[in-house]
Amino acid sequence: MLRYALFRIALIAPLLIGLSMLVFVIGRVLPGDPAGLAAGPYATMEQREAIAAEYGLDQPIPVQYWRYITGVLEGDFGRSLMTRRPVAGDLAGYLPATLELVFFSLFLAILIGIPLGLIAGIRRNSATDMTIAAGTLSAMSMPQFFLGLVLQLIFGMMLSWLPLSGRLPFIVSPPPGVTGFYTIDSLIAGDLTAFRYSLLHLILPALTMALAPIATIARIMRSSTIEVLQQDYVQTERALGLPSSLILFKYVSKNAASATLTLIGLYVGWLLGSTVLVEKVFDWPGIGLYATNAILNQDFNPVIAVTLAIGVVFILANLVVDMLYGVLNPKVSNKQ
């Protein structure tokens, strides 16, 4: 198991080199004039060239890439053309916010999707099943930005139950940074007020992102539950008198959940991508919002850094998922 994990982690390096080359080259060969944009509309030719020289944009692309990649190895992701700040610092601030959102919505998706699918599978073709099917179908077909606006309108404006946007209200100071996740950091600091507020701020954007995964996970879980219910061992468990609640929620659910695991791994990537829209709607200070602004300004260092960060998170998340297969299905862990 440990050897397998190390092998998978070692595989990350070539993947990242490929990914960085791709994004770097595409960023540089795209038409446009980043140095000109950064210098502003009234800059002279000399000022423009000075900025290009400062950022190394006057060098051939292989040289630029080499400089960039050696910098990355030292933790230097270059500087942003627009903010003139080091990208690494920006990333350290924005990435945890996004990850908190992504993992919280993933948590919601699993917490809601798995039981929904299990119940639908157990009560196959009943009114409950039909209701869940109708609900999941409409959830899947709802565009996220629209859903986010509707949720803001209902829960933020009309009912005033939940905050509209941001991570914390201005009057609450963020907890001292340990993980960068406000919910966890505030718990570590023992600051329950900050914990309550950061959780309240998470709910709407996380729900917006989680709704489609909830629906898909529930549908997959439903079909695998139906399949597991027909297995011989379920009949044996019944024949030996185990109560159905124990059979369903312990013995059936564990077998059925392994089918949804692949899906959950893939959703990490999907959720990371969808932060771009959702963070815009909810004004969430994460890398989605950061990347959007950078793309609009042809500011490529942040774009490359965000892409690499998302790549690493995605690969690691799928590594965790692969490890979990071994937990849910003991046959797999033996073969590794």
Added chain:
Amino acid sequence: MSLLEINGLRLAMRSFDGETEVLNGVDLAVGENAIAGVVGETGSGKSLTGLSISRLVPTPPGRYLGGTIRFDGQDLMTASEEEMRRLRGRQIGMIFQDPTTNLNPAFRISTQMVDIALNVAKSDPELIGIQARSSRRARRVAARQRCVDLLGQVGISDPDTRIDAYPHTFSGGMRQRVLIAMALIGQPRLLIADEPTTALDVSVQAQVLELMSSFVRERDLTMIFITHNIGVVAQLCTDVSVMNAGRVVESGDVRKVLKNPEDSYTKELLSAVMTRDTPRPARNRAAAGAVA
């Protein structure tokens, strides 16, 4: 008096083509401490009769059209699901055909067995040798010990460590032993074995049969042994019932029925058993390679 008495049991199964009657009037009586063989060809309704006793036939698609099943005087057809659940495992144990698919692959043997032991101990704590008010921990320890003992008795070597293994690490024969141990946890009075040796190879088959017959002799057990193998019935059973097309066509003492069958179907079934005197079938020319 019989421990189990089935009278005129009729069961229909629904499919896309409509309803088909699969059991049409099964009569079966099993005396205390008997080993009752139920033989018949595939589709004759043997397994559904066995499942019906534990009321494990899903309804729908199944639908009972009539008949009674009396177990120790209680009518099982009118029993509630909760009453049935208390009988299962505790009074009526079951063993099924394919040991590779009847153990849950995602859980350790110990998890599955201990859950069953704790469950039967709810109604009868004596079974795992504890008081009604023992702590959770004491219950767990006692339940595990009972399972380890049983695994040892069915011939699993080193049961104390093997109990924590996953099912896929056991061979087919060993898994069937585990399933037998599982069925015995609740000390059932009636054990329904549905082709328990069909999926095993011949030498393992003999060991498992030997094991089962020794259990029936040593523990106050009654067994219904469902099989299509008449040789096994002759070796193991005290009584036999022959089923055909959803009905019992002949039943009685095993020696009497196998020696002097009265029913024409029983005669036919017995003549289908191969012996040394069975003439070889005509050689299939194509299979022998003589292409015309």
